Amino acid sequence: MADAFDVVVIGSGPGGYVTAIRASQLGFKVAIVERAELGGICLNWGCIPTKALLKSGEVYEQLDHLKDFGLSVEKRGFDFGAVVERSRKVAAQMNSGVTFLMKKHKIEVVQGSAQLEKGSPAPTVVVGQRKLTAKHVILATGARARTIPAIGLEPDGERVWTYREALVPKAAPKSLVVIGSGAIGMEFASFYRALGADVTVVEMMPRILPVEDEEISKAAHKVFEKRGIKFRAPANVKKLTKTKTGVSLEIEAGGKAETLQADVAIVAVGIVGNVEDLGLEALGVRIEKTHVVTDAHGATGVPGLYAIGDVAGPPWLAHKASHEGVHCIEHIAGLKPTNLTAPIPGCTYTTPQVASVGLTEAQAKEQGLEPKVGRFPFRVNGKAVAAGEPDGLVKTIFDGRTGALIGAHMVGHEVTEMIQGFALAMTLEATEAEIQATVFPHPTMSEAMHEAALDAYGRVLHL
Structure with missing residues (x-):
């Protein structure tokens, strides 16, 4: 016997759980499916824990300038394990907050990986031995870090990291090279530089933070360099090789070949949508460049199936996902939905x-x-x-x-x-x-x- 709902949301990140809450407020019977932690990548392995790390780095770096404020301390230092532990505690606190919100709004949480099968009026959601039927199914499965194994840009948890490994290393590296100067790459570059690491950022575009206004990008570049971060831009990555002591990165910048050595490399070259193993192709869902194609209200073209947030394309921002989710469910409810053309701010939490x-x-x-x-x-x-x-x-x-x-x-x-x-x-x-x-x-x-x-x-x- 299938479990019947009005709305089933797949994925509990800022897009999914906010959509589920709004659906409950509108009187729908709601279930949310999550294969990992409630809150998704953002709360557990992205937005929130990185800000906790960055705050620790910012405070530590301020110790260099105490004399400017007429202040002094006897000893300067940090406990890297404690820095990481604080970040994890902050993430856990936010996770428990989402758990509370699900209970408050009477949203059933179904733990496990979801697969979609043909159904009516919307696809059936299969999670283990359970089958969930609904009038509306909303995909909010998010995205993950892009890797390029062919040239060595594939995480191993020790010397080559994505954002996930960079959040919980066993020790702070003394040197690192960051591949990609978008928000994720620059935030980790900023954090580790604050703790004293030798940091080099490699960017294939002509300037760092390439989506920003050029004047702002150049101004930020100057301040980052003043803090000691080094840049290679534009530069093409030819190959990353693991060595006995770390990594060796072969690049070409300004028409010249160069090899960069570091303890660790962080790969921050974009993201790919989580569209695999859901059964989307069999349903006829259109996918372009790993992202689900939707209309202005999140509809996929398959009756009763919608997609929001990172899996539905850029900009890949938590607040955009939440906004899209609220719009989508309000449209489903027959309301005049929130304005989907409202301007979306972008933020990078560097120093x-x-x-x-x-x-x-x-x-x-x-x-x-x-x-x-x-x-x-x-x-x-x-x-x-x-x-x-x-x-x-x-x-x-x-x-x-x-x-x-x-x-x-x-x-x-x-x-x-x-x-x-x-x-x-x-x-x-x-x-x-x-x-x-x-x-x-x-x-x-x-x-x-x-x-x-x-x-x-x-x-x-x-x-």
């Missing part, structure tokens, strides 16, 4: 942090817009200077014809906490006049946001 939303300056020009660009550096922001965090800037981009804010980009201390102000402004379709007329509190780093908006129209006050 300094990088945050952005909307179009880059180059993208605005490519779309035929007439961007008006404003900038304001933190070196003349009172709060930033007082906090000893003068590096970085805020950049705003407005449509020259309408005055609409179409992009905002930042690099600096805690800018990931500031970017939501611009995301809200864009969601509300704010113009330069409304942002300029907004009162920003003093002294705060957010004043740089106001000044950048003023600067776009030649009205900057403190520069």
Whole structure:
């Protein structure tokens, strides 16, 4: 006898568990299937534990600057095992929080790997000996790190790591090479450099953080170099070989061959969607470049089957997955769903942090817009200077014809906490006049946001 539900969600990451909660709020009988830990990769092996590591690194690195604040300590050091243990405890706490939420909303958690079989009105979900039938099935299976075994970019848990191995190593490496300068690669580069490791980042694109605005990318590059991180960009990875003492990476940069030696290599060259072993091909689900193809509401084309989050394509962000999931289930419920075209901020939690939303300056020009660009550096922001965090800037981009804010980009201390102000402004379709007329509190780093908006129209006050 099959277990009957209104909605079955496969995967309990930020996309899946949020979708399940919203479905329960809407009166659906819900089950969620998870083969590993509740909360998915984000809570257990991604977003949350990495931020715990990064915070430890940030605090430790600040000890180098105590004299600037008139402070001193007798002894400087770290217990790497304790740093990792704290990160795991934070992840466990978040995991228990999701467990509580599932119970609170009366969502049945089914542990195991799911497979889909033909059924009506939606595919049947088979988990071990159980068969779950539902009116609607939502895939939220996420993604995993991409590897390239042909040239040696395959994790072994000792000398070659993905993000997962980098979270729980037995000891801190003295040297490492990071392959890929996206958010994941740069966050681990930032953390291990904070603990004193010799770090080199290899990027195949002409510049690091290639999805960011070019000006912000270059500004971040300079600060990272000041912290001691080395870069090779653009560079092609030819081969990674394990040695007796670590790894040897053969690259080609600037037309010249070079070999990099390190204790460890971290592979951060993108992700692939978790689409295997689900039975998707047999159902006729369309898959392109390891991601499920959907319409604007998450529908796959197979009756009753939807996909959201990382498995449904970029941007690969937890908050995007949650937003898509809420939209999907509200659409299923016949409501006017949340706006799926709302701007999605991107954040990189390095030191300094990088945050952005909307179009880059180059993208605005490519779309035929007439961007008006404003900038304001933190070196003349009172709060930033007082906090000893003068590096970085805020950049705003407005449509020259309408005055609409179409992009905002930042690099600096805690800018990931500031970017939501611009995301809200864009969601509300704010113009330069409304942002300029907004009162920003003093002294705060957010004043740089106001000044950048003023600067776009030649009205900057403190520069």
